[in-house]
Amino acid sequence: MSSTDSSAKPPEAPLQHDSSLTVDKQVSLTLGSDSLLIVGKTSCSCPSCAQPPVALSVLTGPEDDRPARKSNRGCCGLFKSKAKPKTTHAICLYNVLDAEVNPSNLVITYAVPSTKDDVSVTALHYPIVEKEKLAVEAWVQQLLNLAYGNAQRRKRLKILVNPFGGKGTALSLYQRYAAPVFAAARCHLDVQSTERRGHATDIAKQLDINAYDAIVCCSGDGLPYEVFNGLGQRTNGREALAKLALALLPCGSGNGMTWNCLGTGSVSIAALAIVKGLRTPLDLVSVTQKGTQSLSFLSQSFGIVADSDLGTDHIRWMGAQRFTYGFLVRLMQRTIYPCELAIKVDIDDKEAIKEHYSTFLTREEEPDADRKRVEDAQQSPGMPKLQYGTVEDELPTDWEVVPGETMGNFYAGNMAIMSKDTNFFPASLPNDGLMDIVTIEGNISRVTSIKMMNEIPTGGFFDMPDVKIRKATAFRLVPHEKEGYISIDGEPVPFESFQAEIQPGLGTVLSKSGRVYEADGPR
Numbered sequence: 001m002s003s004t005d006s007s008a009k010p011p012e013a014p015l016q017h018d019s020s021l022t023v024d025k026q027v028s029l030t031l032g033s034d035s036l037l038i039v040g041k042t043s044c045s046c047p048s049c050a051q052p053p054v055a056l057s058v059l060t061g062p063e064d065d066r067p068a069r070k071s072n073r074g075c076c077g078l079f080k081s082k083a084k085p086k087t088t089h090a091i092c093l094y095n096v097l098d099a100e101v102n103p104s105n106l107v108i109t110y111a112v113p114s115t116k117d118d119v120s121v122t123a124l125h126y127p128i129v130e131k132e133k134l135a136v137e138a139w140v141q142q143l144l145n146l147a148y149g150n151a152q153r154r155k156r157l158k159i160l161v162n163p164f165g166g167k168g169t170a171l172s173l174y175q176r177y178a179a180p181v182f183a184a185a186r187c188h189l190d191v192q193s194t195e196r197r198g199h200a201t202d203i204a205k206q207l208d209i210n211a212y213d214a215i216v217c218c219s220g221d222g223l224p225y226e227v228f229n230g231l232g233q234r235t236n237g238r239e240a241l242a243k244l245a246l247a248l249l250p251c252g253s254g255n256g257m258t259w260n261c262l263g264t265g266s267v268s269i270a271a272l273a274i275v276k277g278l279r280t281p282l283d284l285v286s287v288t289q290k291g292t293q294s295l296s297f298l299s300q301s302f303g304i305v306a307d308s309d310l311g312t313d314h315i316r317w318m319g320a321q322r323f324t325y326g327f328l329v330r331l332m333q334r335t336i337y338p339c340e341l342a343i344k345v346d347i348d349d350k351e352a353i354k355e356h357y358s359t360f361l362t363r364e365e366e367p368d369a370d371r372k373r374v375e376d377a378q379q380s381p382g383m384p385k386l387q388y389g390t391v392e393d394e395l396p397t398d399w400e401v402v403p404g405e406t407m408g409n410f411y412a413g414n415m416a417i418m419s420k421d422t423n424f425f426p427a428s429l430p431n432d433g434l435m436d437i438v439t440i441e442g443n444i445s446r447v448t449s450i451k452m453m454n455e456i457p458t459g460g461f462f463d464m465p466d467v468k469i470r471k472a473t474a475f476r477l478v479p480h481e482k483e484g485y486i487s488i489d490g491e492p493v494p495f496e497s498f499q500a501e502i503q504p505g506l507g508t509v510l511s512k513s514g515r516v517y518e519a520d521g522p523r
């Protein structure tokens, strides 16, 4: 998979005989396998095309007050339109948001790249006469079938905005970049701001799970963490987590969920990916500490990563550099984080992990698997029992005890990308029933440590001999020190023993591919 922002594989479909439509006497609209081809004396009104609109107009949502920006891209970025008048355009079907026949016009609404990092909404309008209507309506259905494939149209979205997420601009980001895309795709929107820490959990606990298709958080990873936990705390937790898909519009400082599921850090491109998003089962991890149980969707960490993230609050003024600075300081000091660790290991050989990953990619998908999963959850709606009990139970005898006296980094990942350009767990899969655990000794040389950091963006990290990787179903970690940091999805939890267990396919997200993350797999 690539992490390209705006393009995606549109649904495959053969070219039909009736896939061409002639409108406005001399404009032909042809449905290809991945694009809508427009040939005729017409032009596009997107900011990149210089020709004034003949049968087109630019649509922006009520809140979208962005000025039209000039770009050198052609329509949908596919054709460069220097020649005038332009007679051929291609619109990527993935970008088509809606199409309809109103009393006198065919209107096709779509997203067009407005800058490198954004799309905005544009529409084509063609006059239609009464006798053409039936044929045009049938063609519109074909267009929408191809444009949406298996993605649900007109999704009902509960939008939760954290007004304090990231730089405190989540609401304006939503209004400016996402709302126009959702409106053009005719999604049903119910927008609510969170008023305090924990509010998203309470909302998820009480939400009518039949009234929405997805919950969209405009925040960082903190709000989805709360929503998963709120859904999981309901008496019908399993049903709620199966029915409602989650998605994240990247409005926080850490937006791991968006990078993994939607492959972008752009709010408008993520909104388009949500409109076209496919329901995807997601393994969740249940974490127990003394007397508590919570759900994790992203990661659990102990050691240098948790310490550099949560233990650097005093240097918040540094912004995003805070983590890197904290990390380097600890690395130079060759800090160790002694602990006891036991893992229920499934695969501990790197080549076998790569094999597991590539087998998963080629595995045939069971038809109707998602529908069956939801039906099963409706039949037994309560949360599934933990297979290995809690951290307070006896340690199972078949778990591998891993020496932890010189632990440097313990990092368990449920998704591949932890933040932009940090594909820490390349072999992670949304629904293989396994978590990926990386352990690194704290006493390795500084040179090796620096090399490891540099190898993360290039993908060389996975194969480094000092990086131990296991696929596992559970683990227990007991810290030896009295004080320190444990991070669950970037949130601090008490510094005490914890046990984590994967719960296969318990949660649901909207993703671009429907089965893998938008990250490069292991090489």
Ligand SMILES: Nc1ncnc2c1ncn2[C@@H]1O[C@H](COP(=O)(O)OP(=O)(O)OP(=O)(O)O)[C@@H](O)[C@H]1O
Residues within 6 Å of the ligand: 162, 163, 164, 165, 166, 167, 194, 195, 196, 197, 198, 199, 218, 219, 220, 221, 222, 223, 226, 251, 252, 253, 254, 255, 490
């Ligand atoms: N109205 C509110 N006031 C204060 N805190 C809130 C409010 N709404 C949500 N929160 C809390 O803000 C926390 C951080 O949220 P989020 O992940 O959206 O942003 P972020 O910028 O990525 O955060 P961080 O930098 O802390 O990781 C969440 O744990 C959530 O509970």
